[in-house]
Amino acid sequence: MAVRNAKRLTLSSTAVLILSALSVNQSHAAGYQIAFDSVAGLGRAHAGEAAIGDSAAAMGRNPAVMTLFERAEFSGSLIYFDAEINVSGSSDAQSSSDIIPSQFAPASYYVHPINEQLAAGFGIYANYGLGTDLKDDFLAGELGGDTELFTVNLNPALAYNISPMLSLGAGISLVYATGEVNRHYGGGAGAFGKQASDKILSWDGDDWTFGWNVGALLELGQRNRFGLSYRSGVDLKLEGTFTDFSPGVAIPGGGSTTAVSNVPLPAMAEFSGFHQVSEKLSIHYSALWTQWSEYKEFSASSRDCTTNGGICFLKPEKYDDSWRWAIGATYQLDPTLKLRAGFALDEKAGATTLSIPDQEAYWYAAGMNYQLDSNWSFDLGFAYMDRSDESFTETSLFTSTHDYTAKGYLLIVGLQANYRF
Template sequence: MLMSHHHKVRLSQSAIFIAAALSAATASAAGYQIAFDSVSGLGRAYAGEAAIGDSASAMGRNPALMALFKQAEVSGALIYFDADISVTGDSQALSSDDTVPNQFVPSTYYVQPIDEKLAFGLGFYSNYGLGTDLKDDFAAGDIGGDTALLSVNLNPSVSYRINPMFSVGAGVSVIYATGEVNRRYGAANPTSPSGKILSWEADDWAFGWNVGALFELDNNNRFGLAYRAGVDLELGGDFTDHTPGLVAIPNGGVADSNSNVPLPATAEFSGFHQLTPLFAVHYSAFWTQWSDYTEFKASGSGCSINGGTCFVKPEKYDDSWRWALGATYQLNPAIKLRAGIALDEKAGATTLSIPDQDALWFSTGVNYQHSSEWSFDLGLAYMDRSNETYTETSLFVGEQTYRAEGHLVILGAQANYRF
């Protein structure tokens, strides 16, 4: 038999709680947020990003920073992270190494001053995404599996200098997102533990907006404030019940489904202070409205076993903060050194599907001014993720205690060209 009658009954009665959250741990910030929007920022742990404006990538964080540019500039960045994050249970069957796949994160930005007051910019990057992959034969396969979310953001923006001290900016975003979830039998089917229970694939287009302000106290001191509005994705696609009608669809099969996944609102306050001709300090406080995320749920009329619910998993998320402090030193006319430290507060309760952890960043970087047109940035960061011990209940293995721990190494390169 595929499963015992006991497991069949439990699966049928509790199927709507099977799917784990789409917001499984990312390799960057809390929840499913991506923190890698530039390499120049990576080298200082993204401290001061809403106030510095030293490359075209600044427009993605605060559009008002485009007012600082006197010439057109384009920046292209590629960041690679090597993740070593594991989940450890009471046995090998309940443990999984390398749960976050290594990834490349690209981005491109362009800033074009129109005149002394007006500037235009265009960014192509991502603010949210994730990838987690527990081993296929993980015993608690009903609450652990593989999950992916990819979002890309095309963000045209404008800035306007009101006076020598105050500038504002605003942008709109065209966002495309796609998600995928797979959950497996695990201990419920020892002969084929990697067999799928359910799958889900969906995508959506959405629109958003962001605004920012820049206050220049003088040539050496400025402050930035940026806000990005939340976006409600309505991901539509196929939900597949791989069981013989035990999860959501009578007789199994495929049904259309829709799932609301919020991209939370964010706000950032930053400061930049050029203390000497060679040395500057900068800092940021970054807030994310994670409390908007209360559940991951897919619905469709074809999921009639559960009254139109394909799956649902309640979430326990709270608003979170990221604190960053950095410094910049001009070693010589061609080389600028950067360093930074940051604390990412976790957003949600730690679970198998959301092994969210506090993260401490240690970053360093360098900018090389090759010519009046070309400059290059390198950044390196080590992210130490806190150890989290938690309990979670699976339909197949009952309540178990798990431990999530690990770290990331992040490396990036960026080229900047000034026209």
């Protein structure tokens, strides 16, 4: 009966429903933002990042902290994250486990003091990225599928110490981004003589663009300082190949064409504090704001996608600006070993759906720094992200309306090497 009913659907109604279901997927923090740019920061849940300046990696959050460095320093890190995020429906066919693939995220930074007031730096790291992958034969195939978005930020920066209390910094970001989308027939395969895992459509694209970041560092003596940083939003124009594998969902007769997707990387602002409360103990905290309200839809367009007036796929989004709150502590156990710990809350940015399983996340982090000698030091960081259980309802073209639950956690571990010249 379900197959006979599906066959009665007109091609135009199929196209409208499938195209309206597509969306970019959520990753490991709110929206498609990642914060895996520093292992030193990871060990304290990234608390105090805009004010501490304890490794060259800090210049990626606030370029003004580069005035704290008396010697040139290089930091290179590798972070691995392993997600266990599951979506559960009314049956195995409506459920998919481990939907976020595990990944490695490398980063590197260099800070060079030019004189007592001026410093320069360069960082290569990522601010945004995601990867989600529901199983190919998921019944609501037009809602699931797999999606990837990843950015690389090349960020030269300068910092100037205006007075003993105030330093300012600024940088330019050259951002490279890649994106990919695949969707499958799922429960509608029989109506089209297809397998559930066969693709309805796919798209991939990339782009280069520019942004900027600025920061300030206020030092109230050697024991207390505050940092404020801002990173501009940028508008990506991802251009690549769109393929319609169906009988004309977007392109009459199917086939491939060049399509463009406009994806915003939201602006971010961070306020941090650092306080040396005793000879061995310091506390630090951060409030990070992200302008997610700029993200209103995910779509791709081409003049060849004439079935829907030039739209290859489209999904309106409901996102609000979100906050991330973090607090942490550092303890100098002995001259060679420094211990870190932190807690953070990532607020949800958007509604929870199959294609965007957004959840609040609670970070529990610990880390250490080992000073090998006057030049070399190493950071180790670990974090457990406990993500909230979210129940939601989705309506699929092929499987009607179903209730789902998204739940799981994320483990993050990283190693960072620092060398002072």
